[in-house]
Amino acid sequence: MKNFRKEILSILLITFLSVNAACQSQKGSVSDSDVKVEKKAKKKKKQKKKKVKLPKIDLSHWSVTTPELNAKGRAMNIEPPEILNYATDERLLPYMYNDSTSGAIVFYSFPSEATTANTKYTRSELREQMVPGDNNTNWTFEQGANMKGKLEMAETTRASDGKYHRTIIMQIHGRLTNEQRDLIGQKDNNAPPILKIYWDNGKVRVKTKVLKNLSATDEELLHEDAWGDDEGFNFEQEVGFRKFTLEVQVSKGKMVVILNGNEYKVYDDIHMKRWGVFENYFKAGNYFQSRDEGAYSKIKYYELEVSH
Missing domain, CATH: 1.20.5 (Single alpha-helices involved in coiled-coils or other helix-helix interfaces)
Known part of the structure; x- marks a missing residue:
């Protein structure tokens, strides 16, 4: 038991x-x-x-031209204060929009019928306006100016030779005053660009203007055909599809272009000194240099700042 x-x-x-x-x-x-x-x-x-990332760019002193045609059959141009609403303005989409993941404004351009005067190419490009909404107030080399941007080539197509299509990412454009325009009998205020900076097959290339006749009078050099193109300059650094910084410093008789804060190209010759007769304004964005069918490019701007 x-x-x-x-x-x-x-x-x-x-x-x-x-x-x-x-x-x-x-x-x-x-x-x-x-x-x-x-x-x-x-x-x-x-x-x-x-957090949503936004670009560090104040657009209150910029207008923009896009590859879209406006009601008059010309390239669409939006000025301040309307440009401040670019993220929701249907006229600007998809040519200028935020990439909130990387914190950049994307400028998209492709060949279209929306070309501007004296060019066959299209653009999604900012134009500096010292006085918002006014193109008649600009600056001279003697007054000085500085532009700095952080940007990258996001996407671009290739040409038939296998090279990437190139685009102009920054400019300094000359402009005639109303008095100069009337003096030479020109119908508009357009003057040549003293500076064009290209994204060219992964490198940064700089082009400037040179005076054909160094003895030309101040009135003669107001004509566009008084100026020719220099041979151009390529920075040694290859930027490819990575972020890089570009800075342009202008002072009396001198222009300096700086890549990534450590590679410089200085222009301080007679051509820069004679250029002092013109007014100028900065441009930045995507001025696409191809008419190939199906071609396009996208440039991202993370930062853009101008001072005078």
């Missing part, structure tokens, strides 16, 4: 321990699952809290 009781007690003890172990195991399993669910929830919450 005693042995029987001992056997019963042993069976009950073993049963109790087995049930207890199973409960503990189940409890542990549920706990691990809860932890995993909690971690996932926290991760999703963290992703939702991710």
Whole structure:
């Protein structure tokens, strides 16, 4: 009888321990699952809290020209204050829009019918306006000017020779005053660009103007045909499809272009000194240099700043 009781007690003890172990195991399993669910929830919450990145660019002193035609059949141009609403303005989409992941303004251009005077190419490009909405107030080399931007080539197509299509990413454009325009009998205020900076097959290339006749009078050099193109200059650094900084510093008789803060090209010759007769304004964006069918490029600007 005693042995029987001992056997019963042993069976009950073993049963109790087995049930207890199973409960503990189940409890542990549920706990691990809860932890995993909690971690996932926290991760999703963290992703939702991710901040939207915006470009560090004040557009209150810029107008923009796009590859879209306006009601008059000309290239669309939007000035301040309307340009400040570029992110929601249907006229500007998809030519100028935010990439909120990288914090940049994307300038998209392709060959279209929306060309401007004296060119066959199209652009999605900013034009400096010292006085918002007014193109008649500009600056001279003697007054000085500085422009700095952080940008990158995001996408571009290739030409038939396998090279990437190139685009102009920065400019300094000359402009005749109304008096100079009337003096030479020109119908508009257009003057040549003293500076064109290209993204050219992964490199940064600089082109400037040179006076054909150094003895030309101040009136003669107001004519566009008084100026020719220099041979151009390529910076040694290859920027490819990476971010880079460009800075242009202008002072009396001098122009300096700086790539990534450590490579310089200085222009301080007679051509720069004679250029002082013109007014100027900065341009920045995507002035696409191809008419190939299906060609396009996208330039991202993260920062753009001008000072005088």
